[in-house]
Amino acid sequence: MSEEDQQHFLDVMMGGLANDDSSVGVYATRPEDYDIFSFYLEPLIREYHKIEGSTKQEHDWNIPVGEYVLTKIDPRLEKVSMRARVARNVKGFNLPPSMDKAERIKFENKMVEVFDSFGIPGKYHSLTPGHKNFISDKEADELRHKHFLFNDMTTDNHLTSSGVASDWPFGRGIWISTDETKMIWIGEEDQLRIISIVQGNDLGQVDKSLHDLLTGIEKSGLQFAEHQTYGVVTTCPTNMGTGKRQSILGKFPNITKQGTDEKKLKDLARSLGLQARGIGGEHSNMDKEGTADISPSARFGVTEAIVTKRLWEGLIKLYDLEKQAGEGGERQNCCIIQ
Ligand code: CIR
Secondary structure: OOHHHHHHHHHHHHHHHOOOOOOOOOOOOOOOHHHHOHHHHHHHHHHHOOOOOOOOOOOOOOOOOOOOEHHHOOOOOOOEEEEEEEEEOEOOOOOHHHOOHHHHHHHHHHHHHHHHHOOOOEEEEEOOOOOOOEOOHHHHHHHHHOOOOOOOHHHOHHHHHOOOOOOOOOOOEEEEEOOOOEEEEEOOOOOEEEEEEEEEOEHHHHHHHHHHHHHHHHHOOOOEOEEOOOEEOOOOHHHOEOOEEEEEEEEOOOOOOOOOOHHHHHHHHHHOOEEEEEOOEOOOOOOOOOEEEEEEOOOOOOOHHHHHHHHHHHHHHHHHHHHHHHOOOHHHHOOOOO
């Protein structure tokens, strides 16, 4: 390996080297890292997404509306916060860990041109000091309170040590549709996080909303970075493939013993191919009601449609375990994790 590549490899590993609590511990700094360092990243990607043998990423947005309806699991799940997002990075730009301040600002301005012309009514809010759409700290906090805007990235050691959070808050912001169901993050872990949040009970509705937004952006002519095997290129290898993460915010007071035993829910979720996070995202805590963000872990080797199906099937099992835990279910739960 050339000296330059050795330096890049160190950059890729930095998040893990600096944080003992890393679960993955790497962030790609440029799309080509996935080829240059494939000796390391390929096994990691296949292990995380549980891929045996060789698989090439396929896409399929054919997701039924009216089928994955949460009230079928429990009639009380009438109004649930459902979220789906895809991570995207744009061809011709470095990935966020190795962007410099000028590149971050250039990228943000390129996106503002897209927002001005892509035809979905909404507004861009910038965190970049001096930007024409700049919002104050107070306004930013209000957007965080509504769970729209991402947190101050400098509070996350994984993001600071890897360079993802560098130059904060330059080149960062959020576009929000007028009806507040669609949003686009600029300059977080990926250059773009394209998101839909719907309060309701039909998982297919949130997919439809997200796909409409994604298609709108694609029509603007932006070309996303794509890998011939791994699908969409993302900063964290856990998002390679579809880049799609689909979740609901659910309450699991019985499993978590009123939020005091998060680990129990995380372990159960893992055994079902799901991930349970706190409501503030990766590495955040759950509340006293055991409110957790539940999503399928795999994004590579599955299509967008399969991600939704896996969430649905996992939720059926998880809510059943929650019910059992409420019925003094230590007995039943004893046999789930083997
Ligand atoms: C870790 O290794 O724990 C962090 N780098 C985060 C890994 C999970 N992926 C993510 O947030 N996209």
